[in-house]
Amino acid sequence: MFFEIYRTELITTGIIVLVLLIIRFLVHTLVRKIGRKSEINEARIKLINRYISATFLIIALLIEAFVFGAEFKEMAVIFSSVFAVIGIGLFAIWSILSNVTSGIIMFFSFPYKVGDKVKIHDKDFPIEAIIEDIRAFQLHLRCDNGDLVTYPNNLLLQKAVTLVEKDAIEGFIDDDSNSV
Known part of the structure; x- marks a missing residue:
């Protein structure tokens, strides 16, 4: 019953997951090549790849919400609330975020x-x-x-x-x- 009702959404989900996994694999491969060409430590390459995986997970969840019928207004309210709470929390730890961002910049340049x-x-x-x-x-x-x-x-x-x-x-x- 569930599969019959949401067949289109499930097929779309499968395609989206497959496409994002392929893109993630290609980006990870590119980061590994850049890292090895620049003679960067393997641990740093893995760290950057973890950041990339987390970003793709967030993108996938956002796309899936729209596939299953969430409207832009609903998502805007949720994201504005979440980002407000995160923003207040991150303001307190801005130097940590600054260091992580600097670490990512340092990886590439x-x-x-x-x-x-x-x-x-x-x-x-x-x-x-x-x-x-x-x-x-x-x-x-x-x-x-x-x-x-x-x-x-x-x-x-x-x-x-x-x-x-x-x-x-x-x-x-x-x-x-x-x-x-």
């Missing part, structure tokens, strides 16, 4: 990678260190004295950064592997 030694020109706290890890919220930088510094992604995009030595960590890793 950050000229440095893990292992590079960089100098961050910050007048209050200048840093010269090796990039140990690039995460969603911050970079892990290892200073020459062995200190681990976590530096927020959004601040890194606001400061001048100089490449001191490309793949500075490779020599360190090779020296350790030869000593064993």
